[in-house]
Amino acid sequence: MIGATEMETGEHALPELAEEKPTPHGLSMVVFSGELDKALAAFIIANGAAAMDLPVTMFFTFWGLNILRKDGPVTFASPKDSTEKMFGMMMPKGAKHLKLSQLNMGGLGTRMMKRVMTRKHVMDLPTLVKTAQEQGVRFVACTMSMDLMGIRKEELISGIDFGGVGSFIDAADSSRISLFV
Template structure:
């Protein structure tokens, strides 16, 4: 049986999301079965850019409007400077021929990395399943633990 890798993606920062997906892609290339669990701010990485919010209580609508919609809108965990830092980082990475976050996500999916969204934090933040990219699974803490107990490598990012 293949080794298993689990990654909890708690952070919704561009730099940390990239680190998560680089490790996920590397682990998948090494033959590991990879599952990524997205919780709290990490859920924003999986949001569609143009999903209609639909009918929601005002606080959920506010959360939805204030949080970044998808991988292109994320900021840096350090030196973000109101988004300028993220722009500079993306420019520097393009010059160095580093894959972009959307490319890394696409690559992870191609490699069979499983993406699981935490339903409890979706509930709290008011994120509906249809606002996330297609092909995402849904689960809670037991779904994560069930995979993590079997995994050789577990990261919290």
């Protein structure tokens, strides 16, 4: 008798489970760009979404990975080769060191923009990154781009996940808003 009940439940469970796929909810974002203005837009949207109680995943790939780099010297578990060292030196070391995508003018435009942001009380990028983490925004660093650009886990800020395209697609599929910045 118990066996029969179990069978019945089993037969009914499958179609019901298939119907019960949760409604897409939340925000997923590919952060591809490593420029100050684009990163600001990405993080303002992410923080706004998190404030509105949406689950948020930010997937950092290519130049976007530089936003997650730590400022200051890092000891590497194994030495970088010359190409990796060159990439590491030429790319901005973290949120504090990004440049504007337009009107950078050798750094002058970026400095002016930062001054105006301070005057107008717009949160700076490092603060937005920290606030996003505090709000539970999930950061995923793309391991393929890390490998390509010679970026190591130890030079990225803590509290982030590592994944590939599958990780982004999984987040995108279960979210309703998906952006590429």
